[in-house]
Amino acid sequence: MKRPSFSRVILPIIAVIGIIGSIIYLFNAQPDTSLSNPKETPARTPQSQRQTGSIVGTGVTEPSSEVVDIATNVPGVVTKVFVAPGDQVSAGQALLEIDSRSARAAVSEAAARAATARQSIAAAQTGLRVAQNQYALYQNVDDSRAVSQQEVITRRDAVANARAQLSVAQAQAQQADAQVTQARVELARHVVRAPSAMEVLQVDTRAGEYAGTQGSASVLMKLGATKPLHVRLDIDENQIEKIAIGQPAVISARGDAKRQVKAVFVRAEPLIVPKRSLTNSATERVDVRVLQLIFALPEDGAQFFVGQQVDGFVPAKVKQ
Known part of the structure; x- marks a missing residue:
């Protein structure tokens, strides 16, 4: 029996199989053009500011006292830790003890x-x-x-x-x-005490561990006054002239635009700083400096946590 010719029979068959496979791959590789709701609700201007306009800022929640890093006055081995995250402590209350x-x-x-x-x-x-x-x-x-x-x-x-x-x-x-x-x-000095009435946000030491007095490792706890919580909003420097400083802002949690609360203006930080609160948006500019505005969240029903990312809407100036 005569063997089939490779160039006349087998090679065309391989080419046809390759073409069919390419067609199937291209068909399956087509992007999904169907419409679907986003997993997270994007930030949107609140109804109360749609007439006058608003300036959008991003930021994070923080204690009204800012975060207080607790360290020890003397180095040594931690023998006792008296508090846990979430505890409310009073001024002068013992937090931890160093071997004394x-x-x-x-x-x-x-x-x-x-x-x-x-x-x-x-x-x-x-x-x-x-x-x-x-x-x-x-x-x-x-x-x-x-x-x-x-x-x-x-x-x-x-x-x-x-x-x-x-x-x-x-x-x-x-x-x-x-x-x-x-x-x-x-x-x-071997007993570290709370400087004022605050909430324990984080405990980064355990009994038996060595506590130093230098470097980042010296931070043993983080405390802060969480009643009320503050929001630190970053406003791009090219938007500063447009905002009405001193007016309340509308704050919503990142990805939950339906839940909006009104925050009271506290102060504007006088120092313009590089932008640090990023949204990971493809169109976001990171080479800008920002004005930081501080707002106080309502104490009841806010349901925000320290360090949570938020979107803020600050009213724009009324055009004369």
């Missing part, structure tokens, strides 16, 4: 020195009373021939010396008390 055994020993040692100094005062007071009594006896002698003038002078000097010793003992006691105070202050 050496500081406690220093307090005990200073207290012992203070006790010794107080005993020295008691001894010096006794010596002064004895010297004064002996000097009084010599002064009360009627017959001057019974006691020499030198002995009277010696007893008088003994009183003065006893007074000096008492003054030295009292000064040493004051120094010892100051050392006790200093040791107690050093002991108190």
Whole structure:
């Protein structure tokens, strides 16, 4: 049987199969042109500002106190952590404790020195009373021939010396008390306390871990006053002249334009800074500087969290 020719039979078959495969691939590779609703609702101008216009800004929520990074005054091993994320703490409340055994020993040692100094005062007071009594006896002698003038002078000097010793003992006691105070202050520095009434946002340390005092690793907790929350909106520098600074803004969570709340103007940051809050939009410019406007969210029903991205609509100036 004659073998089929490769160039006349097999090669055309391979070409036809390749053409059919290319047609199928091109058909399946066509983009989907069907219409569908977006997964996230895009930001849109609120109804109340559609007549006057608005300027859109992006930003994040933050505590009204801004985020407070908590570190320790002294390096050491963390022995206790007293709070957890979400806890409300009051001013001066203990947050965590650093190993304080050496500081406690220093307090005990200073207290012992203070006790010794107080005993020295008691001894010096006794010596002064004895010297004064002996000097009084010599002064009360009627017959001057019974006691020499030198002995009277010696007893008088003994009183003065006893007074000096008492003054030295009292000064040493004051120094010892100051050392006790200093040791107690050093002991108190081993307990990190809340600077004011705030909410614990993040705890980045555990019992048994080492806490330093330098670098980014020194931040052990993040606190902030979350009642109310603030929104930091970035307004592009080329839009600054168009906004009505001081007017309330409408804030919506990123991707949830249906949920809109009115935020009260707090302040405008006086420093223009590089843009940092990005939307990942293909048309977004990142080489611009922005004016940061701070707004306060309502305390009830806002349902925002610290660090959440938001879209903000600031009223535009009314054209004259």
